[in-house]
Amino acid sequence: MALLLVALPVLLPALTSCVSESQMRMAVEDRDREIATLRSDKTELQERLDLLSYERDDLRMQLSSAESRMATAGPNEAAFVAPQTTEFVAFPELEELGITTGQRGVDTVISVPAEVTFGSGKATVSTGGRSALQKVAARLKSDFDEGARFYIEGHTDADPIRKSKFASNRELSIARAMAVLEFLVTEGKVPDRRFVVVGHGQYDPIAANDNANKSKNRRVEIVVKNVN
Numbered sequence: 700m701a702l703l704l705v706a707l708p709v710l711l712p713a714l715t716s717c718v719s720e721s722q723m724r725m726a727v728e729d730r731d732r733e734i735a736t737l738r739s740d741k742t743e744l745q746e747r748l749d750l751l752s753y754e755r756d757d758l759r760m761q762l763s764s765a766e767s768r769m770a771t772a773g774p775n776e777a778a779f780v781a782p783q784t785t786e787f788v789a790f791p792e793l794e795e796l797g798i799t800t801g802q803r804g805v806d807t808v809i810s811v812p813a814e815v816t817f818g819s820g821k822a823t824v825s826t827g828g829r830s831a832l833q834k835v836a837a838r839l840k841s842d843f844d845e846g847a848r849f850y851i852e853g854h855t856d857a858d859p860i861r862k863s864k865f866a867s868n869r870e871l872s873i874a875r876a877m878a879v880l881e882f883l884v885t886e887g888k889v890p891d892r893r894f895v896v897v898g899h900g901q902y903d904p905i906a907a908n909d910n911a912n913k914s915k916n917r918r919v920e921i922v923v924k925n926v927n
Contacts, residue, residue: 727876751919790838796831805923809835813855813875813917820863822874824882833863835921842924850895850922851876851883857901858912873898879919 789800789807798809816828824832839849853872865871878898884891905911 704804709770725880728783740900756914790834790842792834793838794829796834797832798835803922806924809838809921809923811879811921812914813919813920814914816879816919817875820860820865820871820873822878829882829886832851832882833887836883836889837923839883839887839889839923847893848895848921848924848926849883849889850891850897850924851881852897852899852903852920852922854899854903854905854918854920855901856916857904857908858913867900869900869902872900875919879921 740861790798790809791834793800793809797815801808807861809832811828814826815831818825843849853874853876854870855872857868860867863871865874873896876898880891880894880896882887884894901908901916904916905918906915906918
């Protein structure tokens with residue numbers, strides 16, 4: 700017992716030294732990990748900084764290019780606004796015949812009043828209508844590429860059928876659309892495969908069906924759609 704008591708003062712400094720070295724080693728490892736983490740964060744931050752700098756320089760170049768184009772654009776180019784209504788005159792020779800042209804979204808619409816092409820309650824193209832449709836056919840062939848399809852859509856007013864061989868306005872609208880189709884294919888030489896025929900009857904009016912306006916609803920529209 701006395702020997703143990705004598706040895707303790709000698710062993711305690713050694714044990715204390717071992718504990719201190721272990722703690723110091725752990726502290727050093729902790730600092731190493733912190734340094735490694737900070738270095739990793741620094742690398743990520745530098746990469747992010749480089750990316751933001753690149754994006755900023757690219758945007759500056761785009762802005763400079765846009766400003767240069769605006770500075771050199773002619774007055775007509777700078778003031779151009781795409782037509783948004785159906786009031787513009789696309790084909791003057793058709794407008795002279797009473798055939799209106801315009802835009803419906805991205806589609807071109809050629810609207811042929813029934814008075815231009817048909818007699819009252821009839822679906823046979825008149826002499827004047829044949830001449831008008833020849834001009835329409837020429838435009839369809841010259842102004843629209845093979846990717847375009849032509850929807851021939853017949854329309855009537857809302858008056859009930861009385862003195863006609865047709866059972867309904869729907870039937871009359873289809874017959875008129877078919878008559879226009881037949882002429883454009885056989886006389887106008889527009890390929891039949893490019894057409895779609897629709898008969899709306901009285902169900903798609905563009906004006907009130909009163910005495911002053913209902914004639915506007917009697918029409919055949921050729922809607923040009925690009926299906927590419």
